[in-house]
Amino acid sequence: MEVLQMSQTQxxxxxxxxxxxxxxxxQIEPDGGQVAAPSSEDPPDEVPVERPLSVGESGEDFERxxxxxxxxxxxxxxxxxxxNDDDRNTKMEMLASAPARRERLSEQLRQQWDFAEGTxxxxxAGKWLVDCIDDDGLLNADLATIAAQSAxxxxxxxxxxxxxxVLPLVQQHLEPVGVGARDIRESLLLQLQSKLDVDRWxxxxxxxxxxxxxxxxxxxxxxxxxxxxxxxxxxAQQSGFTLERVDAxxxxxxxxxxxxxxxxxxxxxxxxxxxxxxxxxxxxxxYVGALCDGPVPxxxxxxxxxxxxxxxxxxxxxxxxxxxxxxxxxxxxxAITQRRSTLMRVVQVVLxxxxxxxxxxxxxxxxxxxxxxxxxxxVHVATVSRAVSGKWLQTPRGLVQLRKFFSxxxxxxxxxxxxWEAIRTMLQEEVDAEDKAHPFSDEALTGRLKLRGVTxxxxxxxxxxxQMGIPPARRRRKHGGGATx
Numbered sequence: 224m225e226v227l228q229m230s231q232t233q234x235x236x237x238x239x240x241x242x243x244x245x246x247x248x249x250q251i252e253p254d255g256g257q258v259a260a261p262s263s264e265d266p267p268d269e270v271p272v273e274r275p276l277s278v279g280e281s282g283e284d285f286e287r288x289x290x291x292x293x294x295x296x297x298x299x300x301x302x303x304x305x306x307n308d309d310d311r312n313t314k315m316e317m318l319a320s321a322p323a324r325r326e327r328l329s330e331q332l333r334q335q336w337d338f339a340e341g342t343x344x345x346x347x348a349g350k351w352l353v354d355c356i357d358d359d360g361l362l363n364a365d366l367a368t369i370a371a372q373s374a375x376x377x378x379x380x381x382x383x384x385x386x387x388x389v390l391p392l393v394q395q396h397l398e399p400v401g402v403g404a405r406d407i408r409e410s411l412l413l414q415l416q417s418k419l420d421v422d423r424w425x426x427x428x429x430x431x432x433x434x435x436x437x438x439x440x441x442x443x444x445x446x447x448x449x450x451x452x453x454x455x456x457x458x459a460q461q462s463g464f465t466l467e468r469v470d471a472x473x474x475x476x477x478x479x480x481x482x483x484x485x486x487x488x489x490x491x492x493x494x495x496x497x498x499x500x501x502x503x504x505x506x507x508x509x510y511v512g513a514l515c516d517g518p519v520p521x522x523x524x525x526x527x528x529x530x531x532x533x534x535x536x537x538x539x540x541x542x543x544x545x546x547x548x549x550x551x552x553x554x555x556x557x558a559i560t561q562r563r564s565t566l567m568r569v570v571q572v573v574l575x576x577x578x579x580x581x582x583x584x585x586x587x588x589x590x591x592x593x594x595x596x597x598x599x600x601x602v603h604v605a606t607v608s609r610a611v612s613g614k615w616l617q618t619p620r621g622l623v624q625l626r627k628f629f630s631x632x633x634x635x636x637x638x639x640x641x642x643w644e645a646i647r648t649m650l651q652e653e654v655d656a657e658d659k660a661h662p663f664s665d666e667a668l669t670g671r672l673k674l675r676g677v678t679x680x681x682x683x684x685x686x687x688x689x690q691m692g693i694p695p696a697r698r699r700r701k702h703g704g705g706a707t708x
Contacts, residue, residue: 224605227562227565232518241551241552241555242522247524247548328358339396344378351379352386352393353397361482366390370386394413399487408443414483416440435468436475442473442476443476445462453697497616501618510574510578512616588627588648593608611625612626649672650688651693665684665695
């Protein structure tokens, strides 16, 4: 169950760890992993091992095994797979090529503040403020609370007035712009004002861009609540702007970030390694799957250590150590084999039951409960759940989570089964196609789905809309010239 639940990357890491710590487990090389037996003139090389198998081992059993290995009769050394220097060099090259872990935001901001200039009291207060910045780049509390918590701070305690005086200096010194703001509104204003700062220009903004930035500052400063609720006509009425100016300013705001600190700490998304590859077989008009287990090398139990464990004359401690390693290696090999078999059987069920999805797309996903798959395969539902957990499929329609294909659903008015995931796809399609000047209300979306044969309650539409991050109609509405079909 443990190995079955692992993703491809996790399994690869587990195998690498076991190869390093278990002397009885070895990797089968592409050429068969065999080397010629040593001649009588050359003593057998040692199989390099770094540490004993068992956690907490004193090391005595391990050293006994190495001593016994040296004294082992040369004629008994058949074909031993060795982890040579090339293998180690390859691993070191992979580690050297891996991107370095980024420092935490707090560490980077402290390093920036270390270059600030000012009086010792100002620098101490600024450092305390820097320590109170969260991962989004915003202060995690109001100044009164931060001041009350500064009793044990270096150079503290600090009054609220002192922190308020130092805060603008912190905001001006830290990068990226917007870090150190008290809330999103202040962060947006800092970012907008920096666009008009001549000293920061790499390339001067156009006249139209400067005008849009100025209007955006007014909207964020004086009409923030209306902006959040997309009440653009009201902003135009109160500010004296035309709707075109309001739309231009709103579009300029889209280039800003509400979490400036994430620019320093968010690494690139982790690359997903598919567990299985799905391809279309045109000759037989079917989809076929194959496991992508290339990164996980083929394994076997070391023949030499198996023979050592069975050899007469070794002491009980060495024999026990070797037997533990052999059992652990056998367990891992069997678990990986079982994982491959179970995962392939689950994938085959998906190919059989979800043919319409592969042919026609997300809107044709069928309900497929895990209990039904478990009954089909004759296994417990927990086994199916672990088999699909964290697994990805490379399909003709892109990279897809295996769990996506397992969903409940309902029936259309025509009696066809449709999954909840397919209904979400339909909902997204309706929102994408609506007239943005007159977006569909939740009641209207319910009616649109009914026209497509799907009858669900309005509250279900609201729940799915919120889960999908689709704002309500009033916030989707575009005003003036921004209305499009």
